[in-house]
Amino acid sequence: MRCLVLVLLAWSGWTVAADDAAEPAGTELEIAGSSEIYLVLDVDRHRLDVQAQGVTLRSWPLGEARWAMPRLSRDQPSRPIGIYRVTRELPLPERVRLVPPAPGAPPPAADPRPKRAEWIAQIPTDYRVSLEPHLDVRVVGQPPDEVSLPNPSLGDRWANLRAGFSDAPAAPRLLVVLSPADARALYLLLRPGTGFIVR
Amino acid sequence: MLADPSSPFDQESKTVMEPKTTRGSAGPRRIGAAGLGLGLLLLLFWASGETRTNLADLPRPVDDDPVAAERVSRELDRLRPRGVYVVIDTFNNRLSLRRGDATLREAVCSTGTGFLLDDPPTGRQWIFETPRGVHRVRAKVRRPVWRKPDWAFLEEGKPIPTRASERFDPAALGAYALDLGDGYLIHGTLYRRLLGQSATHGCIRLDDEDLEAVYHTVPTGSAVFIH
Numbered sequence: 001m002r003c004l005v006l007v008l009l010a011w012s013g014w015t016v017a018a019d020d021a022a023e024p025a026g027t028e029l030e031i032a033g034s035s036e037i038y039l040v041l042d043v044d045r046h047r048l049d050v051q052a053q054g055v056t057l058r059s060w061p062l063g064e065a066r067w068a069m070p071r072l073s074r075d076q077p078s079r080p081i082g083i084y085r086v087t088r089e090l091p092l093p094e095r096v097r098l099v100p101p102a103p104g105a106p107p108p109a110a111d112p113r114p115k116r117a118e119w120i121a122q123i124p125t126d127y128r129v130s131l132e133p134h135l136d137v138r139v140v141g142q143p144p145d146e147v148s149l150p151n152p153s154l155g156d157r158w159a160n161l162r163a164g165f166s167d168a169p170a171a172p173r174l175l176v177v178l179s180p181a182d183a184r185a186l187y188l189l190l191r192p193g194t195g196f197i198v199r
Numbered sequence: 200m201l202a203d204p205s206s207p208f209d210q211e212s213k214t215v216m217e218p219k220t221t222r223g224s225a226g227p228r229r230i231g232a233a234g235l236g237l238g239l240l241l242l243l244f245w246a247s248g249e250t251r252t253n254l255a256d257l258p259r260p261v262d263d264d265p266v267a268a269e270r271v272s273r274e275l276d277r278l279r280p281r282g283v284y285v286v287i288d289t290f291n292n293r294l295s296l297r298r299g300d301a302t303l304r305e306a307v308c309s310t311g312t313g314f315l316l317d318d319p320p321t322g323r324q325w326i327f328e329t330p331r332g333v334h335r336v337r338a339k340v341r342r343p344v345w346r347k348p349d350w351a352f353l354e355e356g357k358p359i360p361t362r363a364s365e366r367f368d369p370a371a372l373g374a375y376a377l378d379l380g381d382g383y384l385i386h387g388t389l390y391r392r393l394l395g396q397s398a399t400h401g402c403i404r405l406d407d408e409d410l411e412a413v414y415h416t417v418p419t420g421s422a423v424f425i426h
Contacts, residue, residue, distance in 0.1 A: 028271050028275075029271060029274050029275070029278075032275055032278050033278060034333075035332050035333035035334075036332060036333075037331055037332060037333075037424075037426050043254045043255050044255060046255065050426050052332070052333050052424050052426070053278045053279060053280070053333060053422070053424075054275035054276065054278045054279045055279055055280070055284070055286075055424060057286050057288070057424050057426045058288060058426060064253075065253070065254040065255070066251040066252060066253060066254060067251065067252045067253075067254050067257055068249045068250075068251050069249055069250050069251075069252070070247075070249055071245070071246060071247075071248045071249055071250055072246055077252060077257055078257055078258050078259065078260040078261075079254065079257045079258065079259050079260060079263075081259065081260055081263055095313060095314060095315040095326065096312070096313070096314045096315065097314070097315050097316075097317065098314050098315065098316045098354060100316070100318075100353045100354060100355075100356050101355070101356035102356060103356055103357070103358065104356070105356055111393070111398075112312045112314065112393075112396070112397070112398050113393075113396050113398070115312075115314070116312055116313070116314075116396070116397050116398075119313065149251060152247075152248065152249055156249070157244075157247035157248070158247070160246075160247045160248065160249055161243070161246060161247045164246055164247075173249075174254070175251060181290075184290075185290040185291075188290065189331070189426065199268075
């Protein structure tokens, strides 16, 4: 009987350990197994990939990828390797509204290019994305030959001070610099629930 | 020697010196306070700053498991399409035909504008966007005929026909179409000058040559990745 209990205990311990090890892998496979588009920040390759089902659809070179820590923080930073999800909707610029012409009036111009270009120009190139579990990403669009890291905002400074003078955990922040066009293309992909994997 | 308080010299000296004395003692105090304030502000500014470490220079977390990562990589390999698949970039209006990591063909296409059309009398609304995600080629059609939806008439200010036969347009879609479901197609175009631009109502338009190549290379059931 005692042996049986021991075997059961050992087996349950082994199962828990195996589940713990399998969890992160399962989650990434879940994302890849669905029909959604997700993002992979590959730190060693210095690239941000757009992927679906394990296929790299597009790969953007990173101008910079920095981990921001409050100056007074005593934490030892390590790579934020893991699987995250976008939590909040990024507001899109107001869509161009097509106005149907009155009956009998000539049809509107068929060339949508100017309006589309105007709409794209309204997409921000410096924005923040909130991810779950607890990670803020600031994306900055800058030409590759003119990269200069932006200063922390007042909100960031306040959070840094609070983290420095109390035991409150610092808000982890990732600063990613892409080209302005890539930053805009990324903005359109970041919908709530979009997977964001850091490797 | 004691000075005579009634002496005009001393009186003058007093009146001249007093204000000087007042200024001389408050000035350094004010400067000191301002300096202290400024110093404190600078200290706060410095303390509220952050260190920014290159992500690649950070150590991997202690619980990072390379064996698990390897297993994920193998599983991901299994998920990837075996045969030919299509990748459509809606931001840059490019289509590529791929097999594995090899690109077989690249083409300029047109995708959805993202514009919005309202029909106030009925309250209906359409957003002309190409749907992002993973799709499949559900069917392939030669000489497709477009059954014009209501928005196509509304957009041109024409009345919506009551007879179905008035909706058919045999010329608009070109020689071939690949059906992705929900009314979205990869098809030909009458507006070649708009290729490379976001110009459609959600479908993907190609020129005749690229369309023919896609039609003949991509089997039904193939994956179409739209991002």
